[in-house]
Amino acid sequence: LVSFVITTTARNMSEWSNRAEYVDACRTTLRNYPHFNATVYDGDSAVLDLILTAKKDLIGSITVTVICMAIVCLFFIGSKIGVLIIASTILSICFTLVGSLSWWGADMDPVTMVDVLIATGFSVDYTAHIAYKFYKLTGCREERIKQSFREMCGPMFQAGISTILCMLPLIFVPTYAILAFAKTVFLDVGLALLHGFFILPILLVTLCRDNRKEASNDKTMNTSGMINSDINNGNLLEK
DSSP: OOOOOOOOOOSSOOSHHHHHHHHHHHHHHHHTOGGGOOOOOOTTHHHHHHHHHHHHHHHHHHHHHHHHHHHHHHHHHOOHHHHHHHHHHHHHHHHHHHHHHHHTTOOSSHHHHHHHHHHHHHHHHTTHHHHHHHHHSOBOHHHHHHHHHHHHHHHHHHHHHHHHHHHGGGGGSOOHHHHHHHHHHHHHHHHHHHIIIIIHHHHHHHHSOOBHHHHHHHHHHHHHHHHHHHHHHHHHHHO
């Protein structure tokens, strides 16, 4: 006897994640008997291997994506605290999104991993813009966040509603990849609006300082300009 093949079957393997765990368990068992030089073969091994590493790859991809976005935001905002708040908000959206997808019935597979990475880019539109507007305004924190809301709440709400309406027909397509993408977009828009309207403003008002220096400089420049204009007017009257 030189070699032989054993075919095994298992129950309750309708989910891809269960199949991946089963194959991984078989490989772990065979490692305990290296003298047999046995190999596990499955026609879907490529997909199953991706599922087994999806969790680790997803965490690493989200981390790298958030770091890159934080670096880009640093060039436009120029505040380390502001960039840290934005990065924390995006991380919160991403990990809450992954948990919500699991609760909704999605598996940790390559499709979900790609959808979450795409949704990470969506979440920036609802966080970075309002933070950018907040840091460009001058005055006390309360006035700056009010002005940011006046200018950004309308576009943010309209963007969220239009995105949901555009993705709504996809829930009627009986395809796992398309349905998973639609679920991801729905959850991402809802979580991003929640963070953009409530959590991010609270963090900005609580952790950031008043931008009174620039405001005082503006008042000083306006006052000096008024004095110069009065002096010029007086000189004209004397002439």
